[in-house]
Amino acid sequence: MGLVLGIESSCDETAAAVVRDGREVLSSIVASQAALHAPFRGVVPEIASRSHLREIVPTIEAALEQARVSPRELTGVAATSQPGLVGSLLVGASAAKAFAWLHELPIVAVDHIAAHLYAALMEGAPTQLPALALVASGGHTALYYYKNPLEFEMLGCTNDDAAGEAFDKVAAILGLGYPGGPAIERVAFGVDPKPAAIAVPRVSSGPFDFSFSGLKTAVRYRVLPPGAKEKRHLTESEIATLAAGFQHAAVEHMALITMAAARARGARTILVGGGVACNDLLRKRLASACAPDGLDLRIPRPALCSDNAAMVAGLGAAMLDAGRRDDLGFPIYPSGVPQVHSSSPAPAEVRRP
Numbered sequence: 001m002g003l004v005l006g007i008e009s010s011c012d013e014t015a016a017a018v019v020r021d022g023r024e025v026l027s028s029i030v031a032s033q034a035a036l037h038a039p040f041r042g043v044v045p046e047i048a049s050r051s052h053l054r055e056i057v058p059t060i061e062a063a064l065e066q067a068r069v070s071p072r073e074l075t076g077v078a079a080t081s082q083p084g085l086v087g088s089l090l091v092g093a094s095a096a097k098a099f100a101w102l103h104e105l106p107i108v109a110v111d112h113i114a115a116h117l118y119a120a121l122m123e124g125a126p127t128q129l130p131a132l133a134l135v136a137s138g139g140h141t142a143l144y145y146y147k148n149p150l151e152f153e154m155l156g157c158t159n160d161d162a163a164g165e166a167f168d169k170v171a172a173i174l175g176l177g178y179p180g181g182p183a184i185e186r187v188a189f190g191v192d193p194k195p196a197a198i199a200v201p202r203v204s205s206g207p208f209d210f211s212f213s214g215l216k217t218a219v220r221y222r223v224l225p226p227g228a229k230e231k232r233h234l235t236e237s238e239i240a241t242l243a244a245g246f247q248h249a250a251v252e253h254m255a256l257i258t259m260a261a262a263r264a265r266g267a268r269t270i271l272v273g274g275g276v277a278c279n280d281l282l283r284k285r286l287a288s289a290c291a292p293d294g295l296d297l298r299i300p301r302p303a304l305c306s307d308n309a310a311m312v313a314g315l316g317a318a319m320l321d322a323g324r325r326d327d328l329g330f331p332i333y334p335s336g337v338p339q340v341h342s343s344s345p346a347p348a349e350v351r352r353p
């Protein structure tokens, strides 16, 4: 597989990494823009692309330097091409193309969601596939039947907000700052969620679909009851209880649907990825659900769950190994296009319309 340089810039993290043989992370540099977006309580696309422009070259240089790898030792370049913010994606993909052209390296365009899933395969002993795979991030929440890194099929997804988006919005409602996931986890730690009485969502659109916007509304109504003109003043302990109630309901929702899908598809392995997979309650809840039946639960270390380029380099290595190549004109797809279907005749369908 060799040494692959991965580049990720789909949202608000400028990242570059060098990975050996699709698994061994030699370097993983992430320049976070969280502080730039925090005053706005969410990502501002224009600020994101300008920051990527400033950071991309130093980030790539730092990744090569930390890995002690020179461009001529690389075997390929992988860059996120979808989904994500248009300006953000353009910066990383363009830098990757320039780098590949300059050093005459093969390049592959990588799907960000597929990379989050691949991250779960980068640690530990090889596991049994097919697996059931959950991605829970700031932009996406979906379940997949995962045959291998290049072939998987979506079983269900969120009808409204992504899980991470709900964490971020609830944190904003509770005045806990951005990004919301870690803030909610921090204040909810050790707090009993029951007094908040926030119900676990039920979804009728499909057995493996999710919905998080009702949870956000439930929290908002506690702060600003329907018809009320002014927000209630919440004590610290009321905020902590609401945060714990929300977190518990969101985690239960993801765990129940993931386990139901694993049973329905007879999967013995569960892969979890995306920033929300950093959440300790989710990790513990899934671990205790998997233990009785001996299911192999793979949740990567937090640095591989939130946005990073090691997962992009890892999946890129698997794609290059399978013979995939993109030309230097490959487009970016901000909304994403379905990457791989189990019915596709050959894995070389990276050439998109």
Ligand code: KG4
Pocket (backbone or CB within 6 Å): 011, 136, 137, 138, 139, 140, 163, 164, 165, 167, 168, 179, 180, 181, 182, 185, 274, 275, 276, 277, 278, 279, 280, 305, 306, 307
């Ligand atoms: O995968 P990611 O880094 O970026 C996207 O692809 O969106 O996910 C970011 C999301 C944010 O919404 C953030 O609040 C959430 O992951 N997140 C968490 C935790 N850490 C990050 N959510 C819950 N608990 C956490 N500990």
Ligand code: ZN
Pocket (backbone or CB within 6 Å): 112, 116, 137, 138, 274, 275, 306, 307
């Ligand atoms: Zn992500």
